[in-house]
Amino acid sequence: MSIEKAIKEIRKHTPEHVRLVCVSKFNPNEAIMKAYECGERIFGESKVQELCVKFDTLPKDISWHFIGHLQSNKIKDIIPFVELIHGVDSYKLLVEINKQAAKIGKTVNCLLQVHIAQEETKFGFSAEELMTAMAVGEWKELIHIRICGLMGMATYTEDREQIRMEFKKLKSLFDQVKIEFFSAENSFSELSMGMSDDYQIAIEEGSTLVRVGSSIFGHRQYNN
Ligand SMILES: *Cc1c(COP(=O)(O)O)cnc(C)c1O
Numbered sequence: 001m002s003i004e005k006a007i008k009e010i011r012k013h014t015p016e017h018v019r020l021v022c023v024s025k026f027n028p029n030e031a032i033m034k035a036y037e038c039g040e041r042i043f044g045e046s047k048v049q050e051l052c053v054k055f056d057t058l059p060k061d062i063s064w065h066f067i068g069h070l071q072s073n074k075i076k077d078i079i080p081f082v083e084l085i086h087g088v089d090s091y092k093l094l095v096e097i098n099k100q101a102a103k104i105g106k107t108v109n110c111l112l113q114v115h116i117a118q119e120e121t122k123f124g125f126s127a128e129e130l131m132t133a134m135a136v137g138e139w140k141e142l143i144h145i146r147i148c149g150l151m152g153m154a155t156y157t158e159d160r161e162q163i164r165m166e167f168k169k170l171k172s173l174f175d176q177v178k179i180e181f182f183s184a185e186n187s188f189s190e191l192s193m194g195m196s197d198d199y200q201i202a203i204e205e206g207s208t209l210v211r212v213g214s215s216i217f218g219h220r221q222y223n224n
Contacts, residue, residue, distance in 0.1 A: 003034040006216045010199075014210065018203055021065050023195075023213030025050065026220040029058055035216060036062070044086070044211050048074040055081055067211055069123055072096045079108050086151045086192050086211070087113040089123040091133050094145055101144035109148045111192050114173060116166040117155040124152065127173050134181050147182075149190030149208070150174045154198055163198050167205035174206070 001009075007022075014020055023044040024032045032043060032054065041061060045051035046068025055064055063083040070078075070085060075097050078085075088094050088110045101108045115124035125133065130150075133139065139147065152170040154163040174191050182188035194202025196215035203210065214220060 001218075003031060003216060004038055007035060007038045007040060010212060010215060013200055014203065018207060019209050021067070021192075021209055021211045022216055023067065023211050024054070024217065025068075025213065027217045029054065031217050032058060032062075042083075044213075048077050051082075052077055065211075070097075075100045076103075079106060080104060082108070084109045084111065084148065084190075086111045086209075087123065089113040089125065091139070094139060094142060098142040098144045107144050107146050109146050111149050111151040111190060112147060114150050114152045114170055116152040116170050118157075118162075119155055127169070130173065130177070134177060146187055149188055149192065150177070151192035151209075153195070154193070154202075160198075160201065164201050164205060167193055167198075167202050167207070171206040 010020065019042060020040065021042045021044040022035050022040050025044070025046045036059065042063045042065060044065040044067040045054065051064060051066060064081060065084045065086060066078055066082050067086045069087060069089070070093060072093065079097065079101050085097065085108065088097065094110065097108055097110065112130060113124035114130055115126055150170060150173065154166045157163065170193055171191060178188050190208050191206055192209040192211065193207045194210035196212050199210040199212055
């Protein structure tokens with residue numbers, strides 16, 4: 001399927017309050033420009049180096065989201081221009097982003113990544129760790145961070161009901177954090193969940209940001 005057709009198809013199933021992050025990692029600029037010409041402006045990348053090159057060479061009205069595992073020593077390369085960091089998976093990383101953001105006088109939009117899948121390999125806070133970190137409250141002193149919501153990835157499985165349960169859990173955690181810690185603010189409003197195989201379930205369960213890669217761009221070539 002062409003990129004144009006794929007985007008049309010996805011857009012048909014995506015209500016207006018849900019934003020589409022076109023996950024363009026490992027795809028060349030030409031592919032990104034095809035999606036851009038369809039009107040897409042939000043692109044997601046998972047490698048700092050690749051993101052920086054794409055930022056330099058593609059139109060400046062693209063909103064770049066970082067969706068990968070961010071290493072501390074690379075934060076400074078992306079914070080001048082990154083719109084949203086999806087996968088902040090530790091308090092330590094949040095502190096480090098704050099420190100680098102302070103140096104350039106910027107406030108960086110972040111989502112806290114929660115581990116909802118069964119697999120051990122996925123990064124993120126457990127629900128308990130998240131609630132504890134929020135309750136301790138040191139994050140309130142990180143004035144160069146704006147915590148905009150939560151992000152999670154479901155287990156890689158054929159079991160649709162399990163995926164749905166995991167998204168439900170994340171949504172309920174989101175609601176709990178919002179009520180307990182952000183009731184006075186509108187900034188905590190994003191729930192990033194759903195990828196190519198499960199974004200429709202994620203939308204049904206309350207996602208506001210879906211991260212779709214291979215359904216738009218086809219299978220990724222990891223060997224380039
Ligand atoms: C690669 C990636 C995606 C996109 O995955 P697809 O299955 O290709 O849609 C979404 N989220 C994260 C965090 C990713 O690393």
